[in-house]
Amino acid sequence: MTRDTLFFDLDGTLIDSAVGITRCVAYALEQLRHPVPADAELRRWIGPPLRTSFGPLLKEPRQVELAVEHYRTRFESHGWAEHEVYEGIGEAVEALHARGHRLAIVTAKNEPHARKIIAHLPFGHRFEDVIGSTIDGSLSHKPELIAEAMHRLSLAPEQCLMIGDRHMDIDGARHHGMRNIGVLWGFGGEAELRQAGADHLATRPPDLRALLA
Known part of the structure; x- marks a missing residue:
């Protein structure tokens, strides 16, 4: 069969993986000096592609790409194990x-x-x-x-x-x-x-x- x-x-x-993902999103936004949404809002970022979530918040494509880069930097050092x-x-x-x-x-x-x-x-x-x-x-x-x-x-x-x-x-x-x-x-x-x-x-x-x- x-x-x-x-x-x-x-x-x-x-x-x-809520801790790792939300901390990495917060880190990325902090690096861009952008306000960090509340934890409840950040949890909604778990699932969709990063660019889908960063896009409406940051508007400019270059800012979105920078945010993705910052996210990856922290994820590779810490976030991947925070689960x-x-x-x-x-x-x-x-x-x-x-x-x-x-x-x-x-x-x-x-x-x-x-x-x-x-x-x-x-x-x-x-x-x-x-x-x-x-x-x-x-x-x-x-x-x-x-x-x-x-x-x-x-x-x-x-x-x-x-x-x-x-x-x-x-x-x-x-x-x-x-x-x-x-x-x-x-x-x-x-x-x-x-x-x-x-x-x-x-x-x-x-x-x-x-x-x-």
Whole structure:
């Protein structure tokens, strides 16, 4: 029996990366002497591409690129390690791998940073590939990232399933007619995921095993 290939989002799905991401955003804005939004607002930056979030705030393309550079500087030194693995997600990944699923990461985080994080996770070796945004942002939105993942792994949409915590994950999957699961332990929440049209919702990491049985 051929099992689905599972595409996992990273931030808000495998790891709680709020501290690292929000501190790096704040650092970037401070370097540009721009007011830093409140923490609740900064949490909304977790999921979309950086340029999508910096753009409306900074307006000028050059300022946006400078902000991205400052963000990366702090992320490479500190931010990449400022996260916690969600309780139970490692066991779920191991169980799904043991069941015969191919696993890959599909994230809007830039690929070098994503690969660095995955390499340090105790279950990171279970992922066959890590597909992330390009440094220049030319590949950064979930529909295109999912398409790149299918291309690299030689898969069709009906062979895959996307798992993520934000509407972007569900939107990207639905763009390709791909099945999907929204997870409720991340940053999107039930209302966002239902509105996006998630096929299923997982309340806790162990629910993934039941939903994929």
